[in-house]
Amino acid sequence: MVKPTDSVVATENEPLKKMAQVRNLNFYYSGKLALKNINLPVYEKKVTALIGPSGCGKTTLLRSFNRMHDLYPGNRYEGEIWLGDENPRNLLQMDPIEVRMQIGMVFQKPNPFPKSIYENIAYGLRVRGINNRAILDEVVERSLRSAALWDEVKDRLKEPGTALSGGQQQRLCIARALATDPAIILFDEPTSALDPIATVSIENLIVELKDQVTILIVTHNMQQAIRISQFTAFMYLGEIVEYNDTMSIFTKPVEQKTADYVSGRFG
């Protein structure tokens, strides 16, 4: 098996900076092992895709990054997830709320809060105690612009977020995550509940966003991984079987399992 190493091929000439590094991570759902000895780098301002058959642990790994598993009793982590390049901190040792303030998340199904479009975006700032109207106005506009939603909603910021279409709701959720300027945004199959046109707009958005934020995305759609990601990890039965730059994973996989999966022979 190919160990994901720290010296992965740089696809461009600029030096790669690491935003996060998972080291020897095991994860247990009430005693049941779901992730086995995961090692994975997440490079800054790149899109890293997690692929693999259903039930292989993609969501479980993603949700370890923002400590979502801590919301439920009986879950346990072993190992380390280092966050940051210069002075990395093990986020498994940090306060979960502090972690979530630095790592945003976009869910499979759009989940706008039962609030206005404006308040949906302002939410992250408000929970941090920022209520200054001028700051909020500025952040709301900037986030909606980044999420390519501003022109569609600028005249109806007071309307409920739930009144938008599915694709707009998902972009609203992306804007909401962007508003707090996170180090990483986690996406768990963000287009699987959307129609093809909305899917394309979200994919384009992710491609644009990688210039300002680091992205880790779970996807079932291999075409999507090819279109939007620079690095890909293939997971199987709770392990990372192969990690490499996306082109290599799909064109010259080292492991037989990877080759079978990316050529559609199973999964």
Place this chain on the structure above:
Amino acid sequence: MLEQPLPYSTKLPVALPSRQVRVWRERIIAGILFLAAISSVVTTLVIIYILFAETVIFFEKVMEIHQESLFEALVEFFTSTDWSPLIEPISIGILPLLSGTFTTCFVASCVAIPLGTIAAIYLSEFAPAKARELLKPILEILAGIPTVVYGYFALLVVTPFLQKIILGVQQFFSPGKEPWEYYELPGFNMLGAGIVVGLMVLPYVTSLTEDALQAVPVQLREGSYAMGATRLQTAIKVLMPAAASGIVAAYILGLSRAIGETMIVSVAAGLQPKFTFNPLEGASTTTAFIVSVSLGDLPHGSLEYQSIFAAGIMLFFATLILNVAGYFFSRRYREVY
């Protein structure tokens, strides 16, 4: 070796009764079930009919005694602040009874709504699974205590306690007077009764509010936590708005129970109709009036007898409106998700 026919084989219908018998048996069973289902509807309709019929007779009698038109009788009913259908000169203003009901319900709401909401948020969002398993049944037991027990609790525990507090506050702010110079809370008062009515409906409000919070989809909860929100922020800023209509329904249904509550107010608030909104005074509520009048041997058909139906119909409308509103709100929150 398996040559025996299977029991459900079409060749062996011997054990089955004839088709005719089966059809009739089905019909009879359906009829019995229908009667059981319809009985509560019929009972309700009959009650409504009796309420209306007796109320009409009540107004006819009042019109006769006072020599006035129906309109004048209705105006008196809704505007007079004197309710004495039993004592000459007869007066039939419903306001004293409504003010009693309103005041006790207001006090009850002030207890049940904040406490119920806090308890529901705790149970739904903070309590570990163990604590919830322990507390939920306790709430249900509380809801099962006969209300007359609550009534004596109000009269014998809560009111003396309030009397001590009120005396203590006065002694603190203007010390040195003789004991009898201080204001003393009357033994029958709407404050004590209202507080205990609030405690009585607390389990309903808590349980229904908790249900509404639990019904919020997990994605919304996780969406809030993922933004770095604490449990309390999530509960107040996301779950409460998301569950708003269910929570309002919980409040309304609790209020409707408070309005219909009888024994606590009869025992602890006094039986004298009085037009006042001061919870420190004693006054009869609508329900308490009905009980107190019914306790005497009322000759069937007397004005006293009919007066309880006129009071009853007010209660009927109040709780009907609240229940319909509660139903409407709880329906709405189910449709949102």
